[in-house]
Amino acid sequence: MDRIPILRMGKFLLVSIQVDMHDQLAMTLQDDLTSMIERTGARGVLIDISALEMVDSFIGRMIANISGMSRILDAHTVVVGMQPAVAITLVELGLSLPGVKMALNIEKGMAYLRAQRAAEEGDGLNASHHSDDGEAGYGTRQE
Amino acid sequence: MALVKSEELPVRLEQDVVVARQAVRRLAVELKFSLVDQTKMVTAASELARNTVVYGGGGTMRCEVLIDGGKSGLRMTFEDQGPGIPDMTLAMKDGWTSGSGLGMGLSGAKRLVNDFDIVSEVGKGTRVTITRWK
């Protein structure tokens, strides 16, 4: 496989990493996600890493990059399902992934993204109602 | 100390880093390492194998299963004939990188294992040996 699939669900992008990624594959995912956030105006990114048996400095950096990049593009990123053994190892390796939002599972991750979005919609003066799911707004922004 | 098993793998391409991780996982499982210890050893191997490819210009990984008294252990040696490391103190520092990494590979790998040994000579190459005991 030379690409990790990215699923679009309304204003959110969903990725589940199911393979042991070589570095180029991780870089491709980072690039694909960044351009897809830009292209679709996505407001949230959920990355499921529950199948990952290891996160080293390279994959850690990719996760931090995606998270930082998404903020610049006005989207939030949440990383879900990190296995306890992976988390313990990551801390001992010395990577704390500051600024990366983690959640226990997909449900909690989605709840976080929805809450972020609701808060931001609420802040907007001319916020209009729309649902997260099945929204067609391809490439358009709501602000 | 008895050497029970020894395997050598090429570490030249990015894809070899993945193969190296999988080989270490398999041996750590065979040795019945705990899941956390397996993960630590696989992660350390991933860091060192990547350094071998990126900075060492490719090399080898040797995996050895050791028995010492009642203890069993996994030793891995990463060796290349690359440019070597001119300033070891700097290279071992958290956060120092000569490239675009995080500079956590060497120092982090050291924290993940029981024994860590690095020998490098400028113009000759680098050899890193790590061991984790069960």
Ligand SMILES: Nc1ncnc2c1ncn2[C@@H]1O[C@H](COP(=O)(O)OP(=O)(O)OP(=O)(O)O)[C@@H](O)[C@H]1O
């Ligand atoms: N096999 C090697 N041959 C030559 N130089 C090396 C080798 N391994 C490491 N180095 C040098 O040591 C530095 C520190 O290595 P380390 O793995 O800690 O960090 P990094 O590879 O730069 O970043 P990271 O591993 O966090 O992505 C490297 O930037 C490189 O200059």
Ligand SMILES: [Mg+2]
């Ligand atoms: Mg490194």
